[in-house]
Amino acid sequence: MTTPQVSVVVPMYDEEPNLPELHTRLTMVLARLDTPCEIIYVDDGSTDGTPQELENLLQQSQPVCTRAVRLPYRRGKTAALSAGFAIARGSIIATTDADLQEPPEVLPLLVSRVQSGQAHLVVAWRQQRQDSLFRVLASRLFNALLRWLTGLSLHDVNCGTKAMKREVAENLEGWMVSDMHRYLPILAARMGYRVEEVPVPHVMRRRGRSRFGASRYLRAVVDLAPVSLMWWRGWGMWTVLTGLSLLLAKMHYPMGWAGLAVATAWAATALAFWIRKR
Template sequence: MDISVVIPLYNEAESLPELNAWIERVMDEHGFSYEIIYVDDGSNDGSWDVIEALKKKNDRVCGIRFRRNYGKSPGLHCGFKRAQGDVVITMDADLQDSPDEIPELYRMIKEEGYDLVSGWKKKRYDPLSKTIPTKLFNATARRFSGVKLHDFNCGLKSYDKRVVKNIEIYNDMHRYIPYLAKNAGFNKIGEKVVQHQARKYGSSKFGLSRFFHGYLDLLTLWFTSRFGKKPMHFFGLLGTLMFLIGFIALIIVLSMKLASILSPDSTLRPLVTSSPYFYISLTSMIIGTQLFLIGFLGELVARDSSQRNNYNIDKEI
């Protein structure tokens, strides 16, 4: 099979018939063998009934339905598990992604050898309240991940089948699939300018809170990708620095106390607790010790993890 189209959706009953007809037309014009996988994320507007009707008309339509709303990442995860095509295309169900982009996205994977190609909606039909935070978000994601993409959150992407079978999408990590792919060893990541269309039916399901959550997820992904299997390298180093700060402060306190004792002109010998360095040393040494303990506990957890020797092997002979 050439292409699997994975479409996560939530309350998009109005747009599904038009989207499905559009995809079928593009596939038939280019002679692709394909499947369309709709993942209904607990819709309550009759979206599943529409998917069942589409299935009756075309047996290449597949459907997965969640009992409740879980989010886009679980939808993509289940869709990727189901996908059988050599190239996997993802798109949103709101008709803002154009199926006419599919042939070129497919070609870039098969002929140019990309592992992943991400769409870039260079010209957007969104209000400034959405476009400005999006630009800030993408700039931060490029900085942290090292993946030079302009639009991380674009739902229109194409993947080599190996990519979707070797990455795990969880929580809200669908925004960082290119970063997950890079961490899995798929480094040939490209970008294609794609058409962005104004929403035709319904309203957006995402609010501004996704940008705040996105930054937290990015920090989590950055930390786990660098220190997930060696937490002592982070907490141990930080703990050492804090302990050294405390130790140096302690030496200063003892030196000041010793100088006051040995000074023949000193009639008033201040208490150790009157020096701010005493509290700096005490606090820093306690924090440093705690960070060391966190590092050791992290190493114990990593040692017992079933994923500790999970490596992505590309080829064997």
């Protein structure tokens, strides 16, 4: 059997309605590539018919090598991606979401950028977002903050469609905890890899429902604590917050104690992550 050169990892949770179309389009796209490919579906503990749908696919003859991993319970997108990375055999690893909002047809463009050596990691930049206004604004604010913090000209770091060299995925493995998947492009850049973005179309979800909720915003903020302290601006923000809070606390202002609590939690979260990472 030919060893795949491109592995496409697709994490999913309760995506039974989208799976047939996703698989059809994905296999058509990858079958046209002039290189052996494989698809790795990672079921993140789905509660609908996704596991049975995957089983049906695996029992059929496929034009592209198709594999699946089932997590026993829902562990989150980062854990699902990590499980897929662990069994991927390709020298290039791509990822995409199962909701079809980023068309699978864009994957060859991202893969070609990595194959040509233009970049070590390429992330899709969704154009004309077909999401709620609140979600779009939150994403823009989040990405603007990351651009200011890191100095990187990336506009959509948390997009699920990416392609990267295997070496990049392997070196990012230590960061694959909590919800760190959204920070992979900036972490790769911090490690010295070339990171690019490619504009891609974005379409409205036609089947199923998004699991994007308020808890994700909280996890994004918590996960930002250790990430932010990898850049001087992050340390600068922490130092200013701590110094100002100490001054206000000394003057017996309640805001000073609140600020110290935030600064302590910030540092403690970062420290806990680094201990866990080791």
